[in-house]
Amino acid sequence: MVKQTIQIFARIKPTKKNVAVYSVDNENQTGASLEFFVPKDLADGFVNNKRECYNFRFQKVFDRVAKQEEIFENITKPVADSVLAGYNGTVFAYGQTGSGKTFTITGGAERYSDRGIIPRTLSYLYERFSQDSSMVYTTHISYLEIYNETGYDLLDSRHEASRLEDLPKVMIMEDQDQNIHLRNLSLQQSASEEEALNLLFLGDTNRMIAETPMNQASTRSHCIFTVHLCRREPGSATMQRSKLHLVDLAGSDRVSKTGLNGQLLTDAKYINLSLHYLEQVIIALSEKNRSHIPYRNSMLTSVLRDSLGGNCMTTMIATMAVERRNLEESISTCRFAQRVAVIKNEAILNEELDPALLIASLKREILSLKEELAMVTGEQRDDQLTPEEIQKLEELVKAYLDDPDSDVTLSLGPDMRKIQYCFSLLKVIIWDKKGGKKRCSDDKATPAATVREEEIQHSHQSAGEVAKLKEMLGQRDSEISILVKMLKKEKKRAQDAAAQLAHITNSQSQSTSSVSTVELSQEGSMETISADHRGRAIQYMKRGPKLSMGKQEAFEIFIRDHEDHLTIEDNKSLLKQRSAEARELGEELNEARNRITELKKQLDVRRRQRAAYGVMENHTGPEEEFDPVEENLCKHIEEEKKGYKSIVGRLKALRTEIEHLQLLLERSKVKLQKDFHKWWSQEASSLQESESEAAAQSHTGTLNNTIQPSSPRALGFGAPALSSTVRDSPAGRHRNPDPSISSVQELRSFTPESKPPVPAVPAWQNKPVNRKVTDFTPSSEWKTLTSATISSSSIPLTGDQKTDADILAFIRARQNLVSRAGKHKQ
Numbered sequence: 117m118v119k120q121t122i123q124i125f126a127r128i129k130p131t132k133k134n135v136a137v138y139s140v141d142n143e144n145q146t147g148a149s150l151e152f153f154v155p156k157d158l159a160d161g162f163v164n165n166k167r168e169c170y171n172f173r174f175q176k177v178f179d180r181v182a183k184q185e186e187i188f189e190n191i192t193k194p195v196a197d198s199v200l201a202g203y204n205g206t207v208f209a210y211g212q213t214g215s216g217k218t219f220t221i222t223g224g225a226e227r228y229s230d231r232g233i234i235p236r237t238l239s240y241l242y243e244r245f246s247q248d249s250s251m252v253y254t255t256h257i258s259y260l261e262i263y264n265e266t267g268y269d270l271l272d273s274r275h276e277a278s279r280l281e282d283l284p285k286v287m288i289m290e291d292q293d294q295n296i297h298l299r300n301l302s303l304q305q306s307a308s309e310e311e312a313l314n315l316l317f318l319g320d321t322n323r324m325i326a327e328t329p330m331n332q333a334s335t336r337s338h339c340i341f342t343v344h345l346c347r348r349e350p351g352s353a354t355m356q357r358s359k360l361h362l363v364d365l366a367g368s369d370r371v372s373k374t375g376l377n378g379q380l381l382t383d384a385k386y387i388n389l390s391l392h393y394l395e396q397v398i399i400a401l402s403e404k405n406r407s408h409i410p411y412r413n414s415m416l417t418s419v420l421r422d423s424l425g426g427n428c429m430t431t432m433i434a435t436m437a438v439e440r441r442n443l444e445e446s447i448s449t450c451r452f453a454q455r456v457a458v459i460k461n462e463a464i465l466n467e468e469l470d471p472a473l474l475i476a477s478l479k480r481e482i483l484s485l486k487e488e489l490a491m492v493t494g495e496q497r498d499d500q501l502t503p504e505e506i507q508k509l510e511e512l513v514k515a516y517l518d519d520p521d522s523d524v525t526l527s528l529g530p531d532m533r534k535i536q537y538c539f540s541l542l543k544v545i546i547w548d549k550k551g552g553k554k555r556c557s558d559d560k561a562t563p564a565a566t567v568r569e570e571e572i573q574h575s576h577q578s579a580g581e582v583a584k585l586k587e588m589l590g591q592r593d594s595e596i597s598i599l600v601k602m603l604k605k606e607k608k609r610a611q612d613a614a615a616q617l618a619h620i621t622n623s624q625s626q627s628t629s630s631v632s633t634v635e636l637s638q639e640g641s642m643e644t645i646s647a648d649h650r651g652r653a654i655q656y657m658k659r660g661p662k663l664s665m666g667k668q669e670a671f672e673i674f675i676r677d678h679e680d681h682l683t684i685e686d687n688k689s690l691l692k693q694r695s696a697e698a699r700e701l702g703e704e705l706n707e708a709r710n711r712i713t714e715l716k717k718q719l720d721v722r723r724r725q726r727a728a729y730g731v732m733e734n735h736t737g738p739e740e741e742f743d744p745v746e747e748n749l750c751k752h753i754e755e756e757k758k759g760y761k762s763i764v765g766r767l768k769a770l771r772t773e774i775e776h777l778q779l780l781l782e783r784s785k786v787k788l789q790k791d792f793h794k795w796w797s798q799e800a801s802s803l804q805e806s807e808s809e810a811a812a813q814s815h816t817g818t819l820n821n822t823i824q825p826s827s828p829r830a831l832g833f834g835a836p837a838l839s840s841t842v843r844d845s846p847a848g849r850h851r852n853p854d855p856s857i858s859s860v861q862e863l864r865s866f867t868p869e870s871k872p873p874v875p876a877v878p879a880w881q882n883k884p885v886n887r888k889v890t891d892f893t894p895s896s897e898w899k900t901l902t903s904a905t906i907s908s909s910s911i912p913l914t915g916d917q918k919t920d921a922d923i924l925a926f927i928r929a930r931q932n933l934v935s936r937a938g939k940h941k942q
């Protein structure tokens with residue numbers, strides 16, 4: 117048993133602006149400290165006691181520059197090691213919304229180096245499995261999401277539902293020993309790192325698909341990714357079972373501060389309620405002599421029961437954003453962490469006996485005891501030997517007779533039936549050797565003799581059957597060759613037809629200049645993604661309605677303007693680059709293999725020559741003499757082998773990176789499609805509104821000059837300059853994680869043709885953006901421009917049902933307008 121308090125670590129999210137005053141000391145022997153300074157004049161309300169300095173102790177504090185690798189090495193690796201040793205482990209991230217919990221646990225969706233704790237842990241675990249051949253490991257994965265006190269299985273194969281609420285609900289069951297069981301939560305076996313990663317991406321994609329603007333579940337739900345590990349020695353009935361929970365909790369922000377209403381408020385209350393119950397459990401655990409711990413109050417605490425004050429090695433990562441406005445929340449996160457640090461867990465080795473193996477070994481023991489008993493009591497067993505047993509006995513007798521060693525024994529165990537059978541078999545063999553006379557005269561044939569006779573008959577029959585089968589085989593061969601020829605012909609016809617079709621499609625797409633998801637999916641190695649689990653994301657892409665011409669063109673505009681566009685392009689080119697590197701390495705590997713084979717051949721020839729020389733010259737032991745050529749060849753082979761191994765290692769790492777990049781691209785595709793549909797419907801409603809306004813203007817004869825620049829960026833689908841603002845909104849969670857990257861992208865994406873930067877409105881507000889022309893300092897030219905563009909845009913101003921072409925024309929007109937407004941402003 118290992119007694120240990122919950123380990124607490126702090127991680128500070130990179131921030132550039134308005135950083136609060138804080139200091140980190142990791143040099144202290146007894147642990148690290150994090151200190152916040154709150155100047156008195158800034159204490160507007162929450163610092164009533166006028167304290168200026170808040171000091172908190174952690175195992176280690178990871179400041180803004182800390183990399184994902186460092187987090188994994190320091191925090192998760194020790195937990196993963198104890199899970200490998202058979203103990204349960206939990207790593208959970210706690211902190212306010214946007215403080216980097218998901219980034220820490222799952223990782224950034226953009227870059228390979230941003231992989232979070234889950235993918236890195238999976239990599240590590242599977243690497244360790246492959247290094248330890250003395251054990252057999254079996255791994256299962258589950259992925260649970262708790263939203264508004266209800267559990268959902270993110271790996272559920274029926275995950276066709278578009279809303280989280282439509283998914284099957286996970287139920288908590290408790291057995292007599294108060295162990296928690298989760299009904300409806302699937303455990304998916306994963307034999308390799310790749311399979312496990314696919315499950316992670318499947319869960320994340322399902323989570324993303326189930327989100328709606330009103331249901332940004334990712335921010336307001338708790339997610340528990342669990343690796344269930346079983347480890348045993350081959351053949352042993354004892355096995356160790358352990359679990360590793362990797363938990364991304366919902367944002368811990370206070371309701372009063374978030375200023376939410378409606379559904380969001382309900383969600384916030386639930387989150388706060390479950391986090392409140394979590395806190396209650398933690399307080400109860402930290403109090404001595406407290407007999408009742410209120411685990412059952414919420415689903416989260418029920419599921420994490422073992423991790424909190426139970427049989428588990430638990431680690432908490434307190435994530436913080438240190439902008440001045442987040443100071444209060446950061447201090448509250450630290451306070452929570454200090455309470456957690458007091459909790460003691462008692463992790464025990466989870467060893468159990470495999471019932472199936474145990475039953476099998478007990479059965480064997482019973483049989484052997486029965487045989488022993490029969491031997492001792494002289495009782496005859498009345499059951500007959502099975503054909504398998506007879507065959508085995510015959511083999512044993514044959515081996516016994518063939519062995520030239522006179523001391524060899526025939527060990528048959530205490531079974532009298534076997535002993536008798538072997539004696540009769542030996543008798544038959546001796547008679548056979550003597551000429552078989554006696555055997556023929558014997559009426560009562562022994563069991564062995566009967567068997568042999570049957571065998572002879574059987575072999576005659578078999579010869580006939582073999583001849584028949586050979587004949588059939590010949591027939592089938594000729595049938596197969598005819599079918600293969602037909603198949604080749606069909607294949608060729610199909611290829612010709614496909615080529616013709618491609619030709620027609622190409623010429624069509626050139627005339628319409630349509631760019632669609634097809635282009636994305638045709639790109640390079642995107643096609644190579646084949647895993648079943650990713651099928652769902654692909655299904656989602658296909659499920660969407662077929663795009664009309666207008667909509668496809670709009671999609672082109674949308675992709676071009678989307679904030680992820682550059683990242684996707686970067687990842688695509690990186691993928692190409694890595695694939696090319698992998699191909700090169702593959703070639704190098706082949707060359708190295710050929711060189712090794714060649715060297716081995718040379719070595720073989722050399723050894724033969726030396727052996728031959730030894731015989732000719734009558735040398736007694738040529739192999740014992742030192743041969744520099746042979747020595748040199750051996751050295752060479754060793755070097756080549758080393759090189760070969762290192763190429764294999766590099767290839768393996770490249771493969772992981774390539775798979776990760778493919779999954780990132782797959783996810784981006786899903787996100788693009790989803791964002792596009794949202795944007796498109798907002799454009800449609802925008803068009804509706806502007807028509808009503810235009811109608812009103814033409815009625816009153818005035819020009820209001822209202823524009824709605826709801827480009828993808830403006831609607832929160834990509835506003836690089838303002839991504840950090842958007843970040844704080846629930847919809848902002850999938851944006852570019854790094855402010856510095858965002859500004860670089862901004863620079864790159866702003867060409868003279870680009871639209872002027874407009875303030876981003878978070879998509880979750882779900883409203884079109886209304887900006888007056890006055891925001892752009894209007895002039896008479898501007899007014900002419902506006903009216904001209906709108907009137908010349910040939911948008912039908914009546915009718916409720918807008919066609920795709922209408923909406924596209926509207927988008928184009930507005931883009932034109934905004935772009936000219938930008939130039940005018942310059």
Ligand SMILES: Nc1ncnc2c1ncn2[C@@H]1O[C@H](COP(=O)(O)OP(=O)(O)OP(=O)(O)O)[C@@H](O)[C@H]1O
Nearest residue numbers: 129213214215216217218219335367849851852853
């Ligand atoms: N250490 C970091 N380095 C770079 N970017 C980060 C880091 N931490 C967080 N981010 C970025 O900050 C944004 C918010 O982070 P994240 O979504 O992980 O927050 P969260 O705490 O999980 O929020 P929520 O409570 O809404 O789930 C993301 O775009 C993420 O990429």
